[in-house]
Amino acid sequence: MTIPDKKQLKLLAIFYKSTLLFSIACGVMLGALNFQIFFVAFGFSFLSAGTVISLLYKEMSKQHEYYFYYNKGISKQTLIFTCILTNLVIGILLIIIGSYAKHS
Numbered sequence: 001m002t003i004p005d006k007k008q009l010k011l012l013a014i015f016y017k018s019t020l021l022f023s024i025a026c027g028v029m030l031g032a033l034n035f036q037i038f039f040v041a042f043g044f045s046f047l048s049a050g051t052v053i054s055l056l057y058k059e060m061s062k063q064h065e066y067y068f069y070y071n072k073g074i075s076k077q078t079l080i081f082t083c084i085l086t087n088l089v090i091g092i093l094l095i096i097i098g099s100y101a102k103h104s
Contacts, residue, residue, distance in 0.1 A: 008074055012082045015069065019083050022057055023050030039098025047091025051084055 004012060026049045031042030058065070066076045 008072065011069060011072055011074060015079050016083055016086055019054035019058060022054035023087055026050040026053050037098060039094050039101065043091040043094030043098060046094065047087045051087040055080060055083060
C-alpha cells in the first residue's frame, strides 16, 4: 500500500464523510438505550455497528462509486480500511472521554 497524495487524501475524506450519517445515526440510537453512559455506548456502537452498517449500505446501494475511486488510484480495500480506522480512533476517544467524565 502506497502513501496517498494530497488529492487522494481529499478523496478519502470525501468517502469517509459519506459514511458518517449512518455511523452517527447508529451510534445515537444504540447510545440512547443507555443514557447514563451515553458517550461510552455511543463510542462502542459508532466504532462497531456504525462502521458495519455504513459500509454495508455503501456496498449494497453505492457500489458504482468504488469504480470512481479506483480510477483515481484508490482501492476498495483502502477506502474500507480508512473508514474502519477513523471510526476506531473516534470511537476509542469517545469511550475514553465518556469513561473519564463518568468517574469525575
